[in-house]
Amino acid sequence: MTEQPSRWERRRDRRTQEILATAAELFGRHGYDSVSLEDVAERLDVTKGSLYHYFASKDELGTAAIETLGNDWSSRLEALAEEQTGTATQRLRALVQRQIAIAVRDHPAALRLFLVPNEWPDAQRARIKELRRRHDRIFRTVVEQGVGSGEFTVTSVDTVLQCLHAAMTQAPQWCGELDDEHRDRAILELTETLLKLVR
Secondary structure, eight states, X not given: OOOOOOHHHHHHHHHXXXXXXXXXXXXXXXXXXXXXXXXXXXXXXXOHHHHTTTOSSHHHHHHXXXXXXXXXXXXXXXXXXXXXXXXXXXXXXXXXXXXXXXXXXXXXXXXXXXXXXXXXXXXXXXXXXXXXXXXXXXHHHHHHHHHHHTSOOOSOHHHHHXXXXXXXXXXXXXXXXXXXXXXXXXXXXXXXXXXXGGX
């Protein structure tokens, strides 16, 4: 029988996730070099010293933010890809729509973490690249299947994927400030527009 986490452990886990989400947003919005632990602490309304109970350094916090966000994001898309049935078009539509929705609703600023800015330290930049490759494989698999079956016609799989990722990265700027009804419509319209890349 698995032992349930204590109230203290649950509270610590929630606080850790809050710190990681805040750090990811700040790093994404302002860049790694421009954000200090003091900035993260101020946003959370805690002392810098209290952050050291969770993370020993800014590099450790940055790495954890990248890992947590990247793994969560890709895991959600991988789960969708596994459960989604139907044609390649239907599967790609579901993936693109979910990607845009996550970017717009859940992590609008943090998405920029994965653009691999040169200012990130080497270790974090290498990890970002690995996470991007994992993310790319999810979409690449469906596009290649569609091309292989004759359902998709593309000039180049790589070019299609570059265009897809670039457009989805901009989605928070295009859709983020809209009210719920207009935002949902904009996500659907953007999804359908991007699917034209493979038709």
